[in-house]
Amino acid sequence: MIEIKNLSFSYKKGAPLALDSINLSLKPGEKVLIAGRNGAGKTTLSKIIAGLMPQVQKGHVSGTYLFDGMDMLRMERSRTAPLAAVLLQDFESQLTCATVREELVFYPLNLGVPYERAKKAAENLALKFGIEGLLDRDPMSLSGGEKQKAALLSLLIANPGLLVLDEPFTDIDPASQRFLLDFLDSGTFRGCLVVMEQSLSYYRSFDRIVLMDDGRFIKEGGRETAGEFEALRQAGIKPPDLVSACGGFISGGFSEADLIREAKYFDPQEHEKLSANYANPSPLMYEVSGLQYQYPESREYALTGVSLSINEGDYLVVLGANGSGKTTLMKVLAGIYGHKKGTVLFRGRNISAEMMRGRAGYVYQNPDNQIFAETVFDEIAFALRMKRLPENIVVKKTEAIMDVFGITQKRGLDPFSLPKGDRQLVACASVLVMEPEVIILDEPTTGLDAAALETMMKVIDGLNRSGKTVIIITHYMDVAARYGRRIAAMSGGRVAYCGPKREFFGNDALLKESGAMRTDIMELSLKLNGRLLLTAEEFAACWKDK
Amino acid sequence: MGIMLYSDKKTAVHGLDPRVKLAGLLWLFFAAAISSDTLSLAVVCGINLVFFIISDTAASLKKTGLMVALIGCVTFMLWIVFYRGEEAGRYAFSSAMSLRFVSMLLSGILFLSVTSAEEIVNGLRLAGLPYPAAFTVALSIRLAGSFMNTAFVIAEAQAARGNDAVRGSIISRIKAFAPLMAPLILNGIKKAETLHLALESKGFSPGKAPDIKGRYMLRNTDRIALASFLAASAAMILYKVLS
Numbered sequence: 001m002i003e004i005k006n007l008s009f010s011y012k013k014g015a016p017l018a019l020d021s022i023n024l025s026l027k028p029g030e031k032v033l034i035a036g037r038n039g040a041g042k043t044t045l046s047k048i049i050a051g052l053m054p055q056v057q058k059g060h061v062s063g064t065y066l067f068d069g070m071d072m073l074r075m076e077r078s079r080t081a082p083l084a085a086v087l088l089q090d091f092e093s094q095l096t097c098a099t100v101r102e103e104l105v106f107y108p109l110n111l112g113v114p115y116e117r118a119k120k121a122a123e124n125l126a127l128k129f130g131i132e133g134l135l136d137r138d139p140m141s142l143s144g145g146e147k148q149k150a151a152l153l154s155l156l157i158a159n160p161g162l163l164v165l166d167e168p169f170t171d172i173d174p175a176s177q178r179f180l181l182d183f184l185d186s187g188t189f190r191g192c193l194v195v196m197e198q199s200l201s202y203y204r205s206f207d208r209i210v211l212m213d214d215g216r217f218i219k220e221g222g223r224e225t226a227g228e229f230e231a232l233r234q235a236g237i238k239p240p241d242l243v244s245a246c247g248g249f250i251s252g253g254f255s256e257a258d259l260i261r262e263a264k265y266f267d268p269q270e271h272e273k274l275s276a277n278y279a280n281p282s283p284l285m286y287e288v289s290g291l292q293y294q295y296p297e298s299r300e301y302a303l304t305g306v307s308l309s310i311n312e313g314d315y316l317v318v319l320g321a322n323g324s325g326k327t328t329l330m331k332v333l334a335g336i337y338g339h340k341k342g343t344v345l346f347r348g349r350n351i352s353a354e355m356m357r358g359r360a361g362y363v364y365q366n367p368d369n370q371i372f373a374e375t376v377f378d379e380i381a382f383a384l385r386m387k388r389l390p391e392n393i394v395v396k397k398t399e400a401i402m403d404v405f406g407i408t409q410k411r412g413l414d415p416f417s418l419p420k421g422d423r424q425l426v427a428c429a430s431v432l433v434m435e436p437e438v439i440i441l442d443e444p445t446t447g448l449d450a451a452a453l454e455t456m457m458k459v460i461d462g463l464n465r466s467g468k469t470v471i472i473i474t475h476y477m478d479v480a481a482r483y484g485r486r487i488a489a490m491s492g493g494r495v496a497y498c499g500p501k502r503e504f505f506g507n508d509a510l511l512k513e514s515g516a517m518r519t520d521i522m523e524l525s526l527k528l529n530g531r532l533l534l535t536a537e538e539f540a541a542c543w544k545d546k
Numbered sequence: 547m548g549i550m551l552y553s554d555k556k557t558a559v560h561g562l563d564p565r566v567k568l569a570g571l572l573w574l575f576f577a578a579a580i581s582s583d584t585l586s587l588a589v590v591c592g593i594n595l596v597f598f599i600i601s602d603t604a605a606s607l608k609k610t611g612l613m614v615a616l617i618g619c620v621t622f623m624l625w626i627v628f629y630r631g632e633e634a635g636r637y638a639f640s641s642a643m644s645l646r647f648v649s650m651l652l653s654g655i656l657f658l659s660v661t662s663a664e665e666i667v668n669g670l671r672l673a674g675l676p677y678p679a680a681f682t683v684a685l686s687i688r689l690a691g692s693f694m695n696t697a698f699v700i701a702e703a704q705a706a707r708g709n710d711a712v713r714g715s716i717i718s719r720i721k722a723f724a725p726l727m728a729p730l731i732l733n734g735i736k737k738a739e740t741l742h743l744a745l746e747s748k749g750f751s752p753g754k755a756p757d758i759k760g761r762y763m764l765r766n767t768d769r770i771a772l773a774s775f776l777a778a779s780a781a782m783i784l785y786k787v788l789s
Contacts, residue, residue, distance in 0.1 A: 047743075056746045081749035093740040094747060098552060098663040098688060109756035110749035136554050140695050154748065297605065336702060362706040368736075369696075369703040372728030382725065383707040416732065431707050 002026040002049070002162065002192060007063035009044060009053070018044045020215040022063070026162075031184070031193040035200055036212035037236030037449040038419050042196035043089055045212075046166040048073075049194060051080030067162070082111050085160040089167050089447075091151040095139040100131070100150050103139055107158040118157075125157050129179070141298075144171035144365065144443075145322025145475070152180065161191045168195060169202075170446045173321045173475045173515040181205045198449045200226050200240045201478075211235040224249040238450040241478070241521040241536040245543070257527050264543040271531050271542050275502065280485070282312035284347075285438065285469055286333060291342035293328055302328040304493035306342070310471070315464045317480045317501075318473045320490030321515025326473045329490065330440050333471070334360040361436030365443040367420070367427035376402070376418075377411040380430045387434075401433045405459055421452025428456070438469040445479055457483050477519050481505065481534040489514035506532045551606045551658040559601035559660050563768045564669025567661050573775040574653035578646050580782050584638055587645035594652040603659035610655050618648040663688050668758050677755035689741075693734060700729045 002025060009019040019041050026032065036042050047053040054061050055077045065072045067083055085107070088094055097103040104122035109115065126132045131149060134142060139150055148171040155163065163184075169177045181202055184193055195206070203209055209225035211218050212235065219231035226232075227249025232239050243249055246256050286309065293303040303325045310316060310333075320326045331337040332344060335356025344351040346359075364370060373379040377398060384394040402408045405425045410418065415426045424444065432439060441460065445453045461483060464470045474480055480487060481501065488498040491513045497504055504510055505518055518526075525533035525542075533539045554560070562570070577590045598604050625640035661669070663684040670680035704710075709722050764772075 050747065052743055052747060056743055077746045078749070078751040078754055081746070081751075086747050088740070088744065088747060090736075090740055093737060093744040096685065096688060096741070096744060099554065102662070102664045106750075107748040110751065110754065112754075112757065114757060115761050138552075140692055158749070297609075331702075334706065336706065357708070357710075362703075364699070364703045364706070366699075368733065369700045369729055370707065372725045382709070386708045434708060 001028045001030075001068060003064070003066045004049070005064045007048065007061070007065060009048060009059055009061045011059045013060050018059075018215050019048070022217060024049075024210070024217075026192045026194070029190055029192065030208065031206045032195070032208045032210060033200070033203060033206040034194060034196050034210045034212055035198065035235065035237050036196075037198060038421060038447075038452065040212045040235070041215040042212060043166055044215075046086055046088075046164045046194070046196050049162070050084045050086030050164045051075065051077060052086060055080070082158070083160060084162040084164065085155040085158055086164040087152050087155055087166060087168050089170075091148050091168075094151045094154070095147060098138060099136055100126070100139055100142075101135040103150055103154045104135075104157055107154055111158060121157055125153055128183075129153060129176075143323040143327070145173055145176065148172050149176060149180075149322065156189065159189070159191070162194065163189070163191055164194045164196075166196045167198065167447065169197075171322070171443070171475075174477055174517040175512070175515040176322065177202070178517060198237070198447075200232075200237060203240055211237060236449055236451055241519060241539070242524060244536050245521060245524065245539045256524055260524070260528060260543055263546060265546055266529055266531070267542055267544055270544075271533075274533070274538055274542070280311040280314055282314075284309055285312045285314070286310040287343070287345040287348075288333075289343050291329075291332065291339055291344055293325075293332060293337065293339050293341075295328075302493055303332070303339075306493070306495050308488060308495045308498055310469065312469060313464070313467055314469050314471075315483070315485045316471045316488055316498075317484035317486070318471060318488045318490065319475065319480055319514055319516050322475075324490040324514070325493040326490050327442055328493075329495075330442065330471060330473060331362070333438075334362040334440050336362060358434055359436055360438045360440060361431040361434060363428050363431050363439070363441045363444060365446055367423040368416075370427045370430060371415045371423060374414060375412050376407060376415050376426055379415050379426055380433050383430060383434045397433055397435075401429045404462065405429045406455060419452075421448045421455070424448060424452070425456060425459070428459070432463065436468075438471065439463060440471045440473075442473045443475070444472060445474065445476055453479075475515075477517055478535070480516075481519060481522070489516060491515075501534060502532055505534060551603075551609070551655060552662050553603055553605065553659060554662070555602050555660075557601045557660075558767065559597060561767070562660075562771060563762055563764055564661060564665040565672050565762070566764070566768045566771050567657060567665070568669045568673055569772055569775055571653055571657040573779060574656075575650055576779060577782060578649040578653070580786055581646070582642060584642045584645060587642055587649060590649045591645055591652060594649060594656055597656050598652075598659075601656070601660050603656065606655055606659040607652075614648055614651050614655070617651065618644045621647045658687065668762065671755065671758065672762060678752040681752070689737070693737070696733050696737075697726070697730055700726055700733070704729075 004022055004024040007019060007022040008017050010017050022045065034042055047057060051072050053059055061073055072080060095103055097106055101122055104125065105115065105118040108118035108121065126135055129149065134146060134150065139147060142150065152168060183189065185205060203223055203226045208222060210220045211225065211231050218234055219225055219228055226240050227243050229239055242256055246259050250256050250259055288306055288308040291303055291306040292301050294301045306329055318326050318330065328337065332339050335351055335353045338353065346355060349355065371379055373382055380401060381394050381398040384397055402411060407422065407425055407429065410422065415423060418426065428444065444456055448456060460470055472484060486499060487501050487504045489496050489504060489510060496513050497510050505522055511517060521536055521539055522532060522534060525531060525539060533542055574594060578587065581587045581590055598607055622640050622644035625643045626636060629636045629639060631639060667680045667684040670683060671677055704725055709725050
């Protein structure tokens with residue numbers, strides 16, 4: 001169906017190759033996961049195989065790309081549009097209509113589908129994915145995950161022969177991710193699926209895995225590629241926890257549980273140590289009760305009665321389904337949004353924007369909303385200069401925070417020229433240089449590859465250990481399992497649970513209510529002996545070699 | 547905070563055919579243009595306000611009221627300064643000009659409050675405008691809103707690091723705007739760069755307009771509204787000729 005041979009691409013003549021000698025063939029209905037670190041060439045490849053480059057976005061291409069025998073590299077986009085659809089990494093840019101309903105019918109209408117038929121299909125699809133309540137909403141008013149879901153459905157509705165998804169789950173909650181993957185696997189969608197990712201979290205949903213680095217395919221194969229540790233290391237991809245736990249990919253009718261039972265034994269004493277509940281004896285920092293919040297132009301409440309306590313020095317991870325009110329709550333706690341109903345006390349006093357200025361540091365999801373200076377140093381020093389601190393203190397503090405974040409070498413560089421992971425670190429450092437007492441990070445790991453994620457989380461961990469109160473919003477379950485001490489799970493605008501991680505991940509009802517899911521390693525540990533283990537490290541500590 | 551004016555309501559005004567809404571907008575513009583004294587322009591403003599009430603879009607007025615009032619005041623003062631006619635008519639003329647401008651602004655706000663971007667595209671197409679031109683008009687309106695939303699997010703993000711463009715003295719607020727501009731401009735450029743890619747990713751092609759045949763039919767309410775606009779226009783012309 002799809003045959004790509006020796007495909008190379010550069011954005012300008014003579015420029016380094018963004019793609020180098022790519023070969024790929026896909027049979028009808030095949031599902032391929034292409035994984036690689038930031039800058040590996042995944043986005044460029046996604047645009048080419050979707051028929052957007054070099055037709056719409058120009059560049060120099062060589063090699064051949066045939067789709068059912070048709071030359072995709074030379075066909076006009078109007079002819080490739082019914083064949084291939086792509087979800088761009090910047091999915092927000094793909095939402096151009098005034099309502100979600102219009103967004104869903106836009107693609108089919110452009111392909112010549114009559115309006116009534118397109119409208120009916122849109123309503124059916126929305127119902128299937130549980131977003132029928134969003135049909136009349138302005139896409140810009142949706143939460144990040146709802147936007148990503150709407151953008152994805154606006155492509156699925158056209159039922160293309162090839163669907164390319166460039167990092168499609170960055171903002172979608174885990175339960176919805178699973179639902180989408182199951183839908184794509186259910187036979188309802190009959191086309192080929194190509195997904196670009198920075199991790200192998202969902203490798204079991206794909207027929208084939210391709211590892212990519214520096215514009216080239218470095219390894220290609222079936223699911224067993226998830227166990228090719230050397231190739232994974234070269235591609236900057238972390239092996240799936242399940243594969244690590246088993247020491248390699250399991251095949252030949254064996255299950256992971258069979259293998260572990262045969263080769264390892266369980267150490268209950270180690271598990272006992274892990275099960276000790278975390279207790280924070282520090283005084284209360286935040287006391288929230290009965291908090292309600294309504295956006296000025298909305299008829300509904302985004303927060304419907306939140307009650308929550310956070311102690312000094314806490315490390316809280318906030319989870320919840322898309323649109324459950326996570327960001328809204330955090331902005332109230334940071335003093336960015338004022339509230340009218342309920343009580344929010346910070347160290348016993350009613351919270352206000354003035355009170356929280358300098359005390360709460362809020363790091364936004366998109367670093368590009370903050371960055372403006374010409375150098376990394378000036379970017380980070382900006383907040384201190386705004387406070388009119390003497391220049392020698394500004395230099396001292398800025399250098400200290402750059403050292404913590406490991407970006408001292410980049411002090412003279414233009415922050416916009418840095419990769420996304422580094423831009424995120426700069427944005428984070430530029431807020432934390434003010435030494436806030438509480439640090440709130442909204443999805444700090446979105447779009448980061450394994451190395452950048454590790455760096456970012458190490459810094460955040462270090463800040464908490466030095467006494468800072470840290471709150472992270474995330475929908476990455478492995479991040480929630482690995483980092484932080486307590487979990488606050490939100491559902492329908494209220495906090496459904498706030499307590500130890502182990503208790504949360506062991507409670508099916510809570511997981512379902514908050515759109516969260518257990519990771520593969522958690523499921524494996526429960527399957528083995530009913531004792532929940534949260535991470536690969538915990539698993540390795542408790543299940544020892546015989 | 548959102549800046550889009552359209553609100554999806556089930557009122558008679560919202561339910562009008564997009565061509566009739568366009569005709570209504572033109573009629574309100576015409577009424578403001580043909581009226582020259584303060585009283586008749588005040589009546590045109592009043593008609594606009596009545597439409598805001600019956601279309602349940604007073605929220606748009608709340609959102610834009612301050613801006614409209616400021617524009618009205620500035621227009622009034624400018625005409626007082628630059629008026630070149632007889633001294634006795636200075637204030638009456640200035641207030642009439644200000645009301646005319648305000649009335650046109652209100653008509654535009656009303657139109658955007660009751661007409662979705664899709665209706666604007668299809669209304670303009672049905673009125674004879676080529677699809678690329680009609681789509682560009684609607685997309686510009688949509689992008690202006692999206693651009694403003696981005697500006698609010700950037701302002702919030704900058705305020706989080708101590709650069710507050712909302713509070714403080716006028717001078718400090720003006721100073722605080724400088725760091726907002728770089729990310730805003732870069733976001734704007736990025737948006738413009740990715741827009742054509744985003745549109746074409748969904749099969750948009752300027753030369754291939756979606757079929758809207760049979761989707762819009764003029765109903766009796768539309769015909770009555772059109773007849774009313776025509777009758778009111780004729781009456782205004784007659785009044786102008788006779789007075």
